[in-house]
Amino acid sequence: MTTFSPDPDWLHWHQSPGVPAYKPPAGAVDAHCHVFGPGAQFPFAPERKYTPCDASAEQLFQLRDHLGFSRNVIVQATCHGADNRALVDALQRSDGLARGVATVRPDVSDEELQLLQAAGVRGVRFNFVRRLVDALPFDGLQRVAERVSQLGWHIVIYFEADDLPDLYNFFAELPATLVVDHMGRPDVTQPVSGPGFQRFLKLLAENGNIWSKVSCPERLSVSGPSTYDDVVPFAREVVESFPDRVLWGTDWPHPNMKSHMPDDAHLVDMIPRIAVTDELRHKLLVANPMRLYWPEQWEDNHAAG
Ligand code: 0GY
DSSP: OOOOOOOOOOOOOSSSSSOOOOOOOOEEEEEEEOBBBTTSSOOTTTTOOOOOOOHHHHHHHHHHHHHTOOOEEEEOOOGGGOHHHHHHHHHHHHTEHHHHHEEOOOOOOOOHHHHHHHHEEEEEEEEEOOOTTOOOOOHHHHHHHHOOOOOTTTEEEEEGGGGHHHHHHHHHSSOOEEEEGGGGOTTTTTTTTSSHHHHHHHHHHHHOOEEOOOOOHHHHHHSSSSOGGGHHHHHHHHHHHHSSSSOOOTTOOTEEEOOOOOOOOHHHTHHHHOOOOOHHIIIIIIHHHHHHHOHHHHTTOOOOO
């Protein structure tokens, strides 16, 4: 059995988050969170760029209940590379209340994709953040996108705002539904109307297959906790411009946070400030994630029209 020590500057996730003042609607989905290990059971990948503390499926499901959510979308964290065993284990323990986004290598077999599908995986993540992963060839990613979209899966893309000009055309041409992590990581010291964020909004406006997570105020904010005021206008703009293509998530257990570790209740309490009507909140937290991750349970009862 291998045991792992977290990086010396690793911040442990908040162990006693408060009770949010905002109560999510019934059936709400935390659509961006992770599990780490436990490392002794599911070793971290040799190629990882960080070693975290453990964050188990049981701990994630306790947080889900504590915050008043019903379901999770668990995104494979880069510390596990393309070894999806911890993710699959978490999905299998969830009683159908979690779906997954995996990491796969370009040569992944059809058999492995089928096994991931059976476990509840519905997407693959392409990560372009240089501090997290080594670069992958674009043509390999293109082929993965073609293959997984045939399974009805989507692609989650994670990138820094400064890299969007170089990646813009590649994203626009990928043959799949895409979901952008954390609004493409805007520089919130710049205005919403500035060129960086307008480029991101243009990507969504021009491509009806591209969605965004309005997540991670704790990661983007310069003004800081507990209200993360400087992130609110960015998230609100995305929610109001693309109400049917937005998702929300905690990002628990908040990998690589260095400035502070958020109280997850404070993140939940931001929701009414970025989605200001019941209708917007229901789309963000229930209708949109259900359409993407549990369509078989959603569409029969909620056919459009
Ligand atoms: C996030 C953000 C980060 C890390 C990962 O998979 C990961 O390691 O996603 C980050 O360091 O910005 O979405 O959790």
